[in-house]
Amino acid sequence: MSAEPKGVWAYLQHNKEGLTRDSLEVLAAARKVADRLDQDVVGVVIGHDVSSWAKQAVEYGADEVLYVDSPEYETYFNLRYIDAIYQAVAEERPYILLFAANELGKDLAARIAYRAKTGLATDNVQLEVEDYTNPALGSFRDLLIQIRPDFGTRLARIYTPRTRPQMATVRPGNFTPLTPDKKRKGKLRELEPEKREYPARVTEVEELPPPMPDLPGAKVVISLGLGILKDGSGRPRDPREAYDLALKLKDAIESRYHLRAEVGATRALIYAELKELEGLISKSNQVGQTGSTVRPSVYFAIGISGALQHRVGMQNSGKIVAVNMDPNAPIFKIAHYPIVGDLYEVMPRLIEAIGGAQVAG
Ligand SMILES: Cc1cc2nc3c(=O)[nH]c(=O)nc-3n(C[C@H](O)[C@H](O)[C@H](O)COP(=O)(O)OP(=O)(O)OC[C@H]3O[C@@H](n4cnc5c(N)ncnc54)[C@H](O)[C@@H]3O)c2cc1C
The missing domain is CATH 3.40.50.620 (HUPs)
Incomplete structure (x- = not known):
């Protein structure tokens, strides 16, 4: 010893x-x-x-x-x-x-x-x-x-x-x-550990399919936060609109850059249990301390304030693009590309800039 x-x-x-x-x-x-x-x-x-x-x-x-x-x-x-x-x-x-x-x-x-x-x-x-x-x-x-x-x-x-x-x-x-x-x-x-008899043994091993979506393996993650609930003028929006925009952004990125993209979310959005997002966004989309840690080449934080519990799950991403109405949102402290604005105006422009289909305003 x-x-x-x-x-x-x-x-x-x-x-x-x-x-x-x-x-x-x-x-x-x-x-x-x-x-x-x-x-x-x-x-x-x-x-x-x-x-x-x-x-x-x-x-x-x-x-x-x-x-x-x-x-x-x-x-x-x-x-x-x-x-x-x-x-x-x-x-x-x-x-x-x-x-x-x-x-x-x-x-x-x-x-x-x-x-x-x-x-x-x-x-x-x-x-x-x-x-x-x-x-x-x-x-x-x-x-x-x-x-x-x-x-x-x-x-x-x-x-x-x-x-x-x-x-x-x-x-x-x-x-x-x-x-x-x-x-x-x-x-x-x-090492040669001592041999022992055990009261239990493994009889069968079943490999589970990889978790869906595979956030840690994605090259691009597009995450949505509670900001999707209202647009820049404070008008309530159906969260499916933002989810569809995220899918369009994902498609545009995948077809132009051939990088696998996935949709993530904040815990606040998931815990809001919105019936509109049922079956579309769940706990398996969560990024952060109690969700997945991701390290994609590009991370989009859309309508996300940037609470510490969210940041620890994405702060090591290669490039961070943040879209938020509030210029003082904490997410901007770590964003490489801060975009101050209404996500319902910015996302269609991002999709078009990347070469995706034109999104009706
Ligand atoms: C123990 C513990 C563990 C946690 N684990 C996690 C975790 O794993 N992951 C996680 O995400 N959180 C986690 N949280 C919760 C975390 O503290 C935050 O509450 C949460 O991340 C906030 O989510 P949000 O950014 O979606 O919402 P908010 O903080 O409400 O932010 C919404 C943002 O959207 C912006 N916005 C509003 N409208 C628009 C618009 N039209 N266009 C653009 N921007 C707009 C607002 O300015 C605001 O900054 C945890 C908390 C605790 C206590």
Whole structure:
């Protein structure tokens, strides 16, 4: 057992093609933190026939990879995976342990934190390293600062000064995978977790179809907010008009640029449960803290104020085009192309400019 907890560990998921995008982002987050601490990044890979994914982890920034490679681990079974990871954590004592804030990462992270009797900050959008002083607890050097939106309008900074590892989940879409370097060298070490009998086993695995719409995979996202309910003169509008305009904009973009576009929405619009939008916009269209995180090349924010909970889901988009009547709307602070105006006038002009069908005014 090492004397002091050391190393920034990243749990890495894979599929048939290799490490998943979420995992490459977690590796990038781990690299950033490890460089600040002058520690190593240790990737953790579990499955069957995973040695090439372990090598891939080195190319993407790991200094060392701990891997479990056995047919028993081919299919995900949380109890077996938790045992394997927890055994390694207990023996090797990492300083930090990161997971992606996706379904599998959340399943593992919470249970491992419980076993390791440590804290867990979930859904982080940024990670930093800083010294920390608290009058009641004392001073701590080089702590992981876990940054995530709170339940109001602020970003919370979470510290877990007294327990190790410091554990966090990283929200997909907030870190950029590093450029792979085929020549990068790293150590690969196979783990052999203790064998155990489990009271349950996985008998069948059903792959669910990808979520519709696939917002995280879209190159362009056109999101609508509560602003669609009234036009610039304050006259109530049928929200289907704005939805149709969004579809026309999507068609124009797809046919001119051959980029896949999807329609998103704010939580406020979805929670308004408008009967006109029934079957057209639902929770699966939601962008933001409690919806999808997206990182398209272009994001259109149409009639959206830009509340923090919305911004954290789209602020890393390549270019942000915002259409809002209010020149002081917070969305304009992050927009590359701010358009102050009535969306019912601006959208038809955007569609025409892109080469879509003329929209009757
Ligand atoms: C715990 C928690 C989690 C949350 N999670 C999410 C989340 O995941 N995603 C999310 O989006 N929100 C989330 N929210 C809600 C968030 O705080 C905001 O309330 C919401 O994003 C606001 O939505 P909006 O911009 O559509 O509406 P508003 O804030 O009402 O903004 C409407 C905007 O439209 C503009 N406008 C009005 N008419 C026009 C017009 N004709 N043309 C152009 N502009 C016009 C207005 O100037 C205004 O800026 C969450 C809140 C909490 C507390």
